[in-house]
Amino acid sequence: MEKKTILLADDHALVVEGIKKLLTAQYDVLDIAEDGNQLVQLAKKLKPDVIVSDISMPIMNGINAAEQILSSGLETKVILLTMLPEVKFAMKALDIGVHGYLLKHAAPEELLIAIKTVLMNKTYITPTLAADIMEAYKSGKREEYDPLNVLNARQRQILQLLAESQSIKDIASILNVSHRTVEFHKYKMVEILNLNNASELVPFAIKNGLG
The missing domain is CATH 3.40.50.2300 (Response regulator)
Structure with missing residues (x-):
């Protein structure tokens, strides 16, 4: 067989x-x-x-x-x-x-x-x-187990790379996108996740199992 x-x-x-x-x-x-x-x-x-x-x-x-x-x-x-x-x-x-x-x-x-x-x-x-x-x-409390569900696949990928200490330049190269695209998603995530600023993205990512 x-x-x-x-x-x-x-x-x-x-x-x-x-x-x-x-x-x-x-x-x-x-x-x-x-x-x-x-x-x-x-x-x-x-x-x-x-x-x-x-x-x-x-x-x-x-x-x-x-x-x-x-x-x-x-x-x-x-x-x-x-x-x-x-x-x-x-x-x-x-x-x-x-x-x-x-x-x-x-x-x-x-x-x-x-x-x-x-x-x-x-x-x-x-x-x-x-x-x-x-x-x-x-x-029935499924939503609380998925704090990243409000992000799309590209945003989750960028968030993980930020948590891995990758620079904007490196992320753009890895994902084959422009620096502006990465920056756009970065600050869009701050808005979507109701964070105060971009410096809170990495702690949020690590807390939720990325990086």
């Missing part, structure tokens, strides 16, 4: 090599993306059966990358890994259609279970967070 294909994404070489070693016995690991932009490009090119991606990545985080991939029409299953056991990030991931969500410090066997689960067209949520996530959905 032909092996199912996996695309990995993580900017920490030791971590991702460990995951690759774990998976290669059962799956064909096609490639490794080191940032969110590269993940989106490789996903569209390789069309893997499953993506296993860290949430915290440079340029574009895993949630935003997953959102682009899932909205592109690919039938790829997406599993996100995170170090942060906060329900708000899990809620956002599930809201955009991610198929699996687990913590990076989980046992290796849990990742194997998660991959098998999503390949059966089921959703896998780590038991550590499952009860809290269900309670959050039942409470």
Whole structure:
């Protein structure tokens, strides 16, 4: 039987090599993306059966990358890994259609279970967070878990790059846009997020899991 294909994404070489070693016995690991932009490009090119991606990545985080991939029409299953056991990030991931969500410090066997689960067209949520996530959905207070939902994809990407200490010039180069475009989005975000000034953007981004 032909092996199912996996695309990995993580900017920490030791971590991702460990995951690759774990998976290669059962799956064909096609490639490794080191940032969110590269993940989106490789996903569209390789069309893997499953993506296993860290949430915290440079340029574009895993949630935003997953959102682009899932909205592109690919039938790829997406599993996100995170170090942060906060329900708000899990809620956002599930809201955009991610198929699996687990913590990076989980046992290796849990990742194997998660991959098998999503390949059966089921959703896998780590038991550590499952009860809290269900309670959050039942409470109906979903908006409070998504403080970045008022920003569009480009604004979230710029906000993340600001949180990574990238300059306006560097952001313009990375995104292949003009300096004025970056500045426009920067100050538009101040207005949208009801912040006092642009200096509050980075603290806001870090507080909400970017950078």
